[in-house]
Amino acid sequence: MDHQMRSTYCTVVNKCDDAKYLCYFHGKAGAFNIRMTDASDVWSTDFTEDTLTQHMKSFALKSPESYVSKIREACQTGMASVSLEGDSALLHLGGGLSVSLSRLGSPQSRAELQELLFRMAESLSCMGGPAPVSPMKNVQGGRTEFEPRRHQTGPILAVRKRIPGDSLINPGSRSKKSATGVLFDE
Numbered sequence: 242m243d244h245q246m247r248s249t250y251c252t253v254v255n256k257c258d259d260a261k262y263l264c265y266f267h268g269k270a271g272a273f274n275i276r277m278t279d280a281s282d283v284w285s286t287d288f289t290e291d292t293l294t295q296h297m298k299s300f301a302l303k304s305p306e307s308y309v310s311k312i313r314e315a316c317q318t319g320m321a322s323v324s325l326e327g328d329s330a331l332l333h334l335g336g337g338l339s340v341s342l343s344r345l346g347s348p349q350s351r352a353e354l355q356e357l358l359f360r361m362a363e364s365l366s367c368m369g370g371p372a373p374v375s376p377m378k379n380v381q382g383g384r385t386e387f388e389p390r391r392h393q394t395g396p397i398l399a400v401r402k403r404i405p406g407d408s409l410i411n412p413g414s415r416s417k418k419s420a421t422g423v424l425f426d427e
Contacts, residue, residue, distance in 0.1 A: 249309055250361070251316035253277065253323045253332065262323055264316065264332065265357065266309055273305040275312070275340055277323065277330060278357065283350040284330040284342035300338050311338065 253262045260279060267274045267285070273293055275286045288296065293305070302308050312334060315321035320335035328344040345353060406415050 249313060251313055251321070253316060253321045255324065256322045257324065264312060264321070266305075266312075268305075273308075275308075275332070275342065276353070276357075277332060277342055278354060280354070283345045283353045285345055285353075286340055286342055296340075 250263060250265045253264050254260070255262065262277050262279050264275065264277045267276050272288060272290065274288055277284045297303070297305075297308060302311065312321065312332075315334040315338075318335075322333045324331050324333070330342045330344070332340045332342060334340070344350075403409075408414050
């Protein structure tokens with residue numbers, strides 16, 4: 242399993258409630274699994290080498306890498322969606338391709354989330370740059386949630402302090418005081 246496949250992540254949306262899920266790929270001891278999380282639960286395909294080969298043949302996929310690129314493409318085009326059914330989730334990739342995932346138990350899920358967090362941090366430190374932009378975010382904005390906010394670097398306009406009596410609507414004119422009346426001396 243190469244580093245490229247281990248560090249591939251994409252977001253998928255549940256069309257029913259607009260909940261977001263992180264889809265990622267996990268390889269251990271020669272097995273390839275598709276995993277998905279909402280940051281509290283984890284779902285996994287639990288492919289063995291034989292079931293993966295059968296699944297790839299039924300959908301005319303040649304390798305796990307082609308599987309990854311198919312899922313990534315579906316995520317980037319918005320074709321991917323997920324639906325939850327009890328303890329299982331169904332990942333729809335468009336074109337009749339769907340993958341069934343089963344929910345992991347609580348202790349296994351916690352360990353998997355911890356491993357995912359550190360694997361993501363390691364891949365970010367290896368890249369030496371900011372986090373990859375999610376396909377669901379506006380690419381023109383260019384700012385991800387994890388980047389620090391940038392301050393305006395252009396000329397700063399001086400803000401004039403408001404003097405008591407200046408009009409709020411028309412700051413150049415002074416508000417008029419109401420008449421108090423005329424006093425006659427007797």
